[in-house]
Amino acid sequence: MQFLALFLLVAPVAYTLAAPDPTTFCLPEKSTALIFGLTSHIQANVSIDFTQNKFVTVTAQGKRVSDLNTNITYLVDATGACTKEPLPVLGYMTRCLPANSVFLGTVFEGFVNKVNLNAWLIPVNKDTNVTLLTYTEPGQTDSYFLLRRDDAPQGQRIIFVSNPVASIADSSVFNVPAVCPDSLAFSLFHKLSV
Ligand SMILES: *[C@@H]1O[C@H](CO)[C@@H](O)[C@H](O)[C@H]1NC(C)=O
Ligand SMILES: *[C@@H]1O[C@H](CO)[C@@H](O)[C@H](O)[C@H]1NC(C)=O
Numbered sequence: 001m002q003f004l005a006l007f008l009l010v011a012p013v014a015y016t017l018a019a020p021d022p023t024t025f026c027l028p029e030k031s032t033a034l035i036f037g038l039t040s041h042i043q044a045n046v047s048i049d050f051t052q053n054k055f056v057t058v059t060a061q062g063k064r065v066s067d068l069n070t071n072i073t074y075l076v077d078a079t080g081a082c083t084k085e086p087l088p089v090l091g092y093m094t095r096c097l098p099a100n101s102v103f104l105g106t107v108f109e110g111f112v113n114k115v116n117l118n119a120w121l122i123p124v125n126k127d128t129n130v131t132l133l134t135y136t137e138p139g140q141t142d143s144y145f146l147l148r149r150d151d152a153p154q155g156q157r158i159i160f161v162s163n164p165v166a167s168i169a170d171s172s173v174f175n176v177p178a179v180c181p182d183s184l185a186f187s188l189f190h191k192l193s194v
C-alpha cells in the first residue's frame, strides 16, 4: 500500500485504471452511527434507512428528519414543535457512491491490524464537493464512511463517524408530527418566489 501511495503521486493517470468501482461502495440498507462535527462541534446520532429513503440526525436539541424522496427536512425541537424546509445541500446522501466519484487513493490505519480506507471526491454540483474516507470491513460487502468533508457555498463541514451498526434500534425515530408548517425562512422564500 505504501508503494501504491507513492505510485499514486507519480502516476495518477496510470493508477486510475486500477481504481475500484465507486458504485460498489454502499451503506447497508439501515444503519446508525454517532457523528462528531469537527467544524460545528455538534454530536448526534444518525440513522439512515434506505428502505424509506430517509435519514435522521438526533441531538439533545431535537431531531432533523430528511426525506430523500421529496428533499424535505423536518426539524423537530425538544418540545416536539415541527417546521420543514428544503433539504440543504449539506444533506447530500446516497446509498452507494455515485459513478462520478473520483478515487483519491487507499491509506491504511492501525499499528498491528491494518485496515484499509479509501478516499473519494464526489463532485455534487459545480460548487459543492464531498470528500469521504470509506471503510469496508474485510469479508463484508457494506461500507460506511469514517470522515466526510462538505465544501459548499454555505461553508465547510467536517464530520467524524464512529460506533456504526447496520441497524436502527427504533424506527419511530423517523416519525414527525402531522402538523409541520414551513420554517420562517422557507415560507419567506415561497412568498418571494411567487
Ligand atoms: C445516541 O445513542 C446512544 C446509544 O443509544 C445514547 O446513549 C445517546 O444518548 C444518544 N445521543 C443523542 C445525542 O441522542
Ligand atoms: C432531490 O435532490 C437530488 C440531489 O440533488 C436530486 O437528484 C433529486 O432529483 C431531487 N428529488 C426531488 C424529488 O426533488
Ligand SMILES: *[C@@H]1O[C@H](CO)[C@@H](O)[C@H](O)[C@H]1NC(C)=O
Pocket (backbone or CB within 6 Å): 121, 123, 126, 127, 128, 129, 151, 152
Ligand atoms: C471541487 O473539486 C474540484 C476537483 O478537485 C476542484 O477543482 C473544485 O475547485 C472543487 N470545488 C469546491 C467548491 O471545493
